[in-house]
Amino acid sequence: MKKRRGLALLLAIMMVMLAACGGTGNTSNTRNAAESAPPSGETTGNGGDAKGQVGEQTRKEPVTITFWNYGNTITDTEFNKLIVEPTKVKYPHITLERIKTDADTTPEDLLSTGQVPDIIYTSSGPSYYRFLDIGIIQDLDELIAKHNVDTTRIKPAILESIRSFTQEGKLIAIPLSFNLLITYYNKEIFDKFNVPYPSDEPQTWEQWLELGRKLTIQDNGVQYVGVDLGGPSNIVRSLDVGNVDTATGKSTLASEEWTGIYELLKKQYEIPGFIGSNNEIGYDRVTFMQDRRLAIRPAFLANMVGPLEELKAEGIDLDWDIAPAPHFGDNKVGGSIHSVILSNQGKHLDDAFLVIANILSDETQRLVARNGRVPSIVNPELEKEFGADVSVLQGKKIENVFKLEAKPNNPPHPLDNQLGEVLSQAAEEIALNGKDVNSALRGAEEESNRIIEAWEKTRP
Template sequence: MKKLGSFLILIVIAAMVTACGGGNNAPESGNAASNAPGADKGSAEQGDFKKLGDEPLKLTFYSTGATFTDVEFEAMIAGPIHAKYPNVTIERITPAATTTPEEVLSTHVPDIIFGSVQQRVIRTGVYQDLRELIKKHNFDESRLKPIGYDYIKDITKGKGDAVLALPFNINQHVMYYNKDIFDKFGVPYPTEKQLTWDEAVELGTKLTRTENGVNYIGLVVDNLTGLSKSLGLPYLDRETGQAALDTPDWLRVFELYKRILEIPGYITPDGTWNWTRDHFMKDQNVAIRVSWLANMVGPLEELRQQGVEFNWDIAPAPNFSDQLGTTREAQIHSIAINSQSPHQDEAFQVIAEILSDEGQRIIAKNGRVPAVINPELEKDYGAEIPVLQGKTVQNVFIGEPRQEHYIHPYESSISIRLTEAAEDLAINGLDVNSAIRKATEAINKDVETLKTTIGE
């Protein structure tokens, strides 16, 4: 009986290997490895690693630097993997909200790490170089969208050409709009036509009003940092680390944001100016919010499950008139393996499953843009997430997202200065040039401190 069981397992494994050959035109399988020309097939054929599902296994998962709700984790990762491999469970590490990634990673060894690739996390040494695992498992890197994979490789340059992560999904920007507010004020809805920022500001002006004690805000753009992504602008010079705000493009961003702030009624009498996701989703007094897909779709679904719904939809993200056809930068959500994990082979097989066509179809159906090259998957976008039913999801794919700018190691530490600059424009009375000058001086001072505390 034991021999028969072993024989059946070998048949299943052989069938999986056969299904994986042939690149993008191969039949779908649960494994994203392939028999691509030039791949080193020897290691995999020798079976010198533990096959996922052969033994009971618990892997741990930690998310850092990106919105990823428990509902999404279960739908996209834990649920599908356990369904296919009943012996395998993936448990999420959920620390207190005030805990930093460095603190979590110093006390836990999550096998799989999800999120945006952050320099602060790279410095901990937690990311495993995946090159040997890619080779051992015959993983076909050519299936990955360059906008995602090229960015990850660029951000990790200087680490000996190490591959520290693989893209999980491409997080794009869209325009969310509250149909109820448009209806209330008799304003026509946005369409599939990409608006210029001038048109978006005009639309937002029509929707910014106070009625029955409620301040309705027409257009929210995620402040200066959100707008800067329309042009793919770095905060710091890549070579020197100095502030990179004193440029014509950053001037355009500051001037546009100043125009939005100056819409009558945008800043309330009590000084409220920084309108957030909760104002759109929970208070429902924001008519338009331009923001990430992942920042909104998962939380909106969680809110729906709590019994809170309203009438909203999606349109393409606006851009400057000379940039139409492109949207904002795409943020790359990645998936990686802990360098200290005792289950690296099994964790990589989980990643390969997630990046297979089958796995990426699951994430597309649940509201994330796939990281692999397969246009057919876009047809399934949002199909299994109730909050997207009836929405104009095809507008997600109008306009080409930009590759994200190089994130300097100091960027997360100095980004607060851009929030302060937005506040200076909003309520501290600074003009655009003064706000840029003040932010530049503050950033450069921060950089000098950072050079002594975390190094060049």
């Protein structure tokens, strides 16, 4: 309760500061409309077209829109190529200014300095809840109607996922791309141990585990790890179960889905040589890219493509390729949504909306695809251009990115980050302390429910 009262006080201070600078979001919008109105006698563009493009008024007064990244990565190159340049072409009166902060800067830290970004770039998940709790997310539905934006262009799985974060099903973000899971494999290790490369047909998690077993080998003092399936929070993206039952408000860890996930992990931990000499039970991209002793790694596209590109730029070649993501027999793959949200305290709300709505244009989404991100709109033609401008993806099996059906995110909950830590602790109990799956899950379920109940008591 103290934390929420503190946050409420912070927001109250911020509102006073904003009022002193020229008014609330409503009065700012009125001022913005006046500033953006064309001079007398000039005409304006239409409100949009059938493809969801946002119309624009001619010869508007210049405005500066601030942009802040929280929780995921967008390089300066990507920011300029995917956001700044498309905006300048369509809306030359808008200048985008990036707010740069340390990686550990929280939204509360930023707001305490008096800075309220117009646009926030983040991922779907707990980040959405964080900004909803602070109270600065702008509901986009009215702006979408006002500017005649066609949201049916957004992939249904993405649209459903974004709307699931509010009980009213509001659209609170515009998606830039869908960060899907994919399977990376090091061909050098397969060659070293004379194991055939993975199939280009989708394989189940169990099949990937069995293939990895063949490559978990110690050779000349080096322990090679055949596969790291990732932790429980990674694997569950292939299923339709969240951390909290939306009907009961209780933990879902007693379900068959979670039992199956931990039984799979137990088999992984039991492979001789999988658990490291320092009790490692998980292996990151460094083990794959630099140590070169992890053969197979299911991971997000954005987690690996950029670093692999940087590795190549350093003159270090790694012989790798991609296969379809693991699944549970239904050929479905999960991911996260890289998206932008608007602050409801911005001084130029309509102009900021024009910036983010332009992300859904065919032109911008083509840039998204060509730069190694999965487009957020329904346009199969764009998939053919995936990775065309990324040197490290040349010659790779790009078609394997799209062989599974992208599914909506699992039912979200504000406590997903904290409950995810409980999931990891249960995995450690199985891997390092020899607990059986049922015992580990019972303990994790009790701890999860304790966290949920404590949180419920703090809610208004």
